[in-house]
Amino acid sequence: MPFLFWLQLLRPHQWTKNTLLFLQLLAAHQANALAPWASLLLAFMAFNLAASAIYVINDLCDIQADRVHPRKCHRPFAAGVLSVKKGWLIVPVLLIPSVCLASFISTDFLTWLSVYVMLSGLYSWRLRRWVLIDCLLLASLYTLRVIAGASVVQLPPSFWLLSCTTFLFLSLAFL
Numbered sequence: 324m325p326f327l328f329w330l331q332l333l334r335p336h337q338w339t340k341n342t343l344l345f346l347q348l349l350a351a352h353q354a355n356a357l358a359p360w361a362s363l364l365l366a367f368m369a370f371n372l373a374a375s376a377i378y379v380i381n382d383l384c385d386i387q388a389d390r391v392h393p394r395k396c397h398r399p400f401a402a403g404v405l406s407v408k409k410g411w412l413i414v415p416v417l418l419i420p421s422v423c424l425a426s427f428i429s430t431d432f433l434t435w436l437s438v439y440v441m442l443s444g445l446y447s448w449r450l451r452r453w454v455l456i457d458c459l460l461l462a463s464l465y466t467l468r469v470i471a472g473a474s475v476v477q478l479p480p481s482f483w484l485l486s487c488t489t490f491l492f493l494s495l496a497f498l
Contacts, residue, residue, distance in 0.1 A: 328399040332382065332410075333375040333417075341370040343465060344472030346488070351478045359476040365424050366432055366475045370468065372421035373440050376414050381447040383410045428475055435471035439464065458496035465492040 344366050348359055382389065382400050389401035399405040418440070425433040442464060451457045466489045473480040 325404075328404050329413075332379055332399045332405065332413075334378045335371070335375075337374060337378065338367075338371045340465065341367055341374065341468060343468035343488075344370060344475065346469050347473035347478050347480050347484070348476050350481070350484050351476075353476065353478065362428050362475050363472065366428055366472065369421045369424035369428070369432075369436060370439070370471070372417045372424070373436055374443070376417035376421065377440065377443040377447060379410055379414055379417070380444060383407060384447055431474040432471060435467060435474055439467050439471065442467070458493065461496040462489060462492035 389395035
């Protein structure tokens with residue numbers, strides 16, 4: 324049973340967002356090139372680990388608010404089934420392999436992953452409290468995944484790809 328609580332905490336269902344890393348390879352019509360796929364899969368794993376670390380931090384920061392929320396009260400920390408101490412211990416356990424994978428891929432990718440972690444952390448800590456900044460930052464975090472994926476395959480994203488994804492994600496955030 325504790326395994327299920329840890330799995331719930333890591334939110335693997337949210338990892339689908341990280342498939343945006345593959346978009347540049349597909350948009351450049353290079354999907355049949357085998358070499359970039361291995362690097363992209365490692366990048367996908369690195370982003371998943373980093374995202375899970377941010378979800379843990381978010382849950383730790385929101386324990387009190389989550390306890391009174393009708394749905395979020397079932398999250399492991401809010402429900403009291405996992406200790407806060409274990410939560411803070413799992414964050415580096417997730418971030419360290421994420422950074423190691425990213426540094427194995429490229430310095431550029433490590434930089435983009437670091438920007439993602441920093442912005443996501445700021446979002447969880449403070450920035451989501453302002454509606455406009457919330458929407459702009461959410462859209463930026465999605466677009467950042469596209470840029471990070473482009474850095475992995477070393478294919479610069481086109482102006483049009485970045486424009487379309489930015490406006491699409493900004494529109495979704497405003498909804």
